[in-house]
Amino acid sequence: MRVHILTLALSALMVSPSLAQLLPYQLPSRPLLALADAPPMPRASFSNDGQWLLQLDMQERPTVFDQSQSELRLAGLRINTAVSSASRTAYVRALRLRRLPKGLELLVQGLPANARISNLQWSPDNTKIAFTHSTRDHLELWIVDVVSASARLVPNIFLNGTLGMPYEWVSDSKNVVVRAVVGGRGAAPVAAPTEAGRRYEYPVKTQLDEQMLGYYGLSQVVRVSLDGRMAPLGQPGLIAQASPSPDGRFVLVRSYRRPYPTTLPLDRFPQRVQVLAMDGLLDKQLAELPAIDSLPAGLGAAPVGPREFAWREDAPSTLFWVEARDGGNPATVAPVRDQLMLQVAPFEEPARELVALPARFKRMYWSSDQLALVEATRLTDQKQVIWPLDVATKTLPKPLLQYSARDAYAHPGTPVLQPNALGRPVLLTDRTGTGVYLFGAGASPEGDRPFVDELNVRTRATLRWWRSEAPYYEQPVAIIDPMRRVFITRRESDQQAPNYYLRTGPKLVALTQFTDASGAALPKPQPLRYQRPDGRPLTATLYLPAGYQASEGPLPTILEASPTVFYDSTATGQVRGSRYLFARYGWGSPLYWTAQGYAVLQDVAMPVPPADIAANPAAYAQQLTQAAGAALAEGRRMGLIDTARVVVMGQGPGAFLATTLLTGSRQFKAGIALPGLHNQPLPNRLPGVEQLVSLEPVMRYADAPAVPFSLSDTLRRPMLVLPAGFDGLPASLATRTEQFYADLQRLGGTNVSYATLPGETHGYTARESLMQLLAQIDTWLGTYIKPTAAAQPATALPSTSKAD
Secondary structure: OOOOOOEEEEEOOOOOOOOOOOOOOOOOOHHHHHHHOOOOOOEEEEOOOOOEEEEEEEOOOOOHHHHOOOEEEEOOEEEEOOOOEEOOOOOEEEEEEEEOOOOOEEEOEOOOOOOOEEEEEEOOOOOEEEEEEEOOOOEEEEEEEOOOOEEEEEOOOOEOEOOOOOEEEOOOOOEEEEEEEOOOOOOOOOOOHHHOOOOOOOOOOOHHHHHHHHHHHOEEEEEEEOOOOEEEEEEEEEEEEEEEOOOOOEEEEEEEOOOOOOOOOHHHOOEEEEEEEOOOOOEEEEEEEOOOOOOOOOOOOOOOOEEEEEEOOOOOOEEEEEEEOOOOOOOOOOOOOEEEEEEEOOOOOOOEEEEEEOOEEEEEEEOOOOOEEEEEEEOOOOEEEEEEEEOOOOEOOOOOEEEEOOOHHHOOOEEOEEEOOOOOEEEOEOOOOOEEEEEEOOOOOOOOOOEEEEEEOOOOOEEEEEEOOOOOEEEEEEEEEOOOOEEEEEEEOOOOOOEEEEEEOOEEEEOOOOOOOOOOOOOEEEEEEEEOOOOOEEEEEEEEOOOOOHHHOOEEEEEEEEEOOOOOHHHHOOOOOOOOOOOOOOOOOHHHHHHHOOEEEEEEEEOOOOOOOOOOHHHHHHHHHHHHHHHHHHHHHOOOEEEEEEEEEEEOHHHHHHHHHHHHOOOOOEEEEEOOOOOOOOOOOOOOOOOOOOOOOOOOHHHOOOOOOOOOOOOOOOEEEOOOOOOOOOOHHHHHHHHHHHHHHHOOOOOOEEEEEOOOOOOOOOHHHHHHHHHHHHHHHHHHHOOOOOOOOOOOOOOOOOOO
16 A cells, blocks of 8 residues: 555544644635635524514634533533533624614624524514523523513523523413523532543443433423513423423423433433423323334334324414324335324323324424325335325315425425414415415526425415526525515525525515625536436536636646435436525535635535445446546536546545545545544445435444545555544544554555544534644645646546537
8 A cells, every 4th residue: 555645634532642742723825714714694584574684693613712612422412511502503693683674773782791692583473582692601591672672681590402492482472481400400420530531422321421411411391481480390301392382371391211222312212291281280291102222124114102292383282293003114014104193282082183194294284274284205105295184174185295305306395384473383375275385496407496386275276476597596585475475585696695685576675785704706616517427417516716717728626525315317317506506615615725726526426335335346436436537527528627637525425435436546636535424324325226225214323333444455546534523433433543543654654644633523613623624635735736737638537428
């Protein structure tokens, strides 16, 4: 094995003392620095009645110090132990309110100093906004009065956000139901020194693990009135859900109970489901659910017994849940797959059947006694089916919509929901109650063109209101007035930042004026239509540097490798995405490098590894080589890609593809493997194969594979490996990675370095980490495919022809 240069940078891993040394962080070149340091674009939230716009000014990228705060990884959770909430949250630093369409912007006053805001929710009557604020040692609840644009703290209570959203509004807009930290819980359990190092983030294996989960997850349901009154409901527990009924009289509570399984994530733990009355006079247990140790094989597998507990959104206090009638086994031939159940307050009468479905339940869209929509998956062909349901008569007529999720061009869209008077999400309908509305992605040969449709449930007639038109990508956000066809959209282009508009037919009124704070010239997307050697038509996207002209000649290129799953030949050639999207620069985005003069090739369809890859790795490497080569050959034919100067880059599962391409092909000068879920199981199917994917829905921790760092001795190209932290793998990952480093030295690797970036996991979040990443990749690319290098003869590639 001959490796010219390999830099191995590992995040959040323990480094043996003999290897460790302190190294300073690096900074990339100025163009990259400007892109990475650009303030994040604000976000927007609209009141349920469409009268108010709330602008969220986001915090800038956190520092290494922020990322290194105390964090516990346990039972699939990442817990900020100082605050008792989820860690690694994106915070809001300021709030601005404006009455639509043209009111003055009001900066919300009274916010806490150095605000770290999250979990924002409008009240049902749209007069208030609740949010949480993370201090150094607790999670607070705050309320914003919309009209006065002023915020105040709800005193004397700390929230617990460890298991999710820590509060919900009650329909009267005067109370909230919260999950609060239990007073007097004492000091936190302390891990023994031998257990504090390489901690695997999932299993609850020891008594100490149980104590930690019980300490940080323990909460009490409390009804909190905005006038300061508080009333605890029920008993403390590991409460995952506390949802008020639409009429505000009851609370649906779902909690985890012992014994805690040692091989399962939290959502498969035993659960208790109960209903509590707001006045404290009812505590009714609905179900004791066992741990879900296993599920039958195949898509559509479901646990036996009741599941999906929720409120019927259009009724005062009616419970809804689902029960499998086929044993949860998709392989079982059964006329009824799922049974939908209802139980009405005061929950003394037995539950009654709402409807029996011949498919696996997916979602319910409530509206009235005369209309609801039921969405389910037909297991025989994996098609999505939506039925209209008359709740009063329990009548289920023929399907309203049927479509294959694999055929993007035929997707009819998703029913539009809108909060009703009680703040509950129900179907938006016309005046007759028979017309519903659909928002669709609008996939087409020209790319995604979102649309708004009106669908009559009785006549099945569809009327298209509007569809996005080039040169913009425009998405519907909310319908304000269905009679006048007034709705809010989010509009952007490859050269214009996303902004929100009020649209009435062709008329647009700008609601926001967000700009790209980096001020950098933006890359230009170029569709790349090509055919693989097997004749399958495919589409990729080539991003070119700003201002580039074809007369300048072909460019050195970064090919981003990512596995793609197609289930039939129809989907294989379909175009997805849009060339009119504004460029996004995430931490692992290769688009940064267009600012340095490189072209970036994305969306190249590559086969996922077959189940028998170990038996014939050369055959799979050849399939990958052909898939990549066909796209590169088309770029060369167009005069845009210099195929003698190409680097392959992959993130997570794509890193495995990049490694395989380097071992099985000489198409690339070098490779880059970025962090991510390297252990993520991939569907073992190749593009174009009409075959249902059979995957185990949840991987047991003991079976989690190691990252693909077992390189064969056929690697002949330099590779920059940048894995992140534990990635949800066993603690042996750290040992395996150190072994990989040692093997590279033993096999003759030169200039091999080993570094750690503190506080990182699946990717790089801290500013210092991102700068280090960009600096390393910039140096790597400059070494092997520098844009100013003289053109070299093109590498031989498989022949192909342009798709019509």
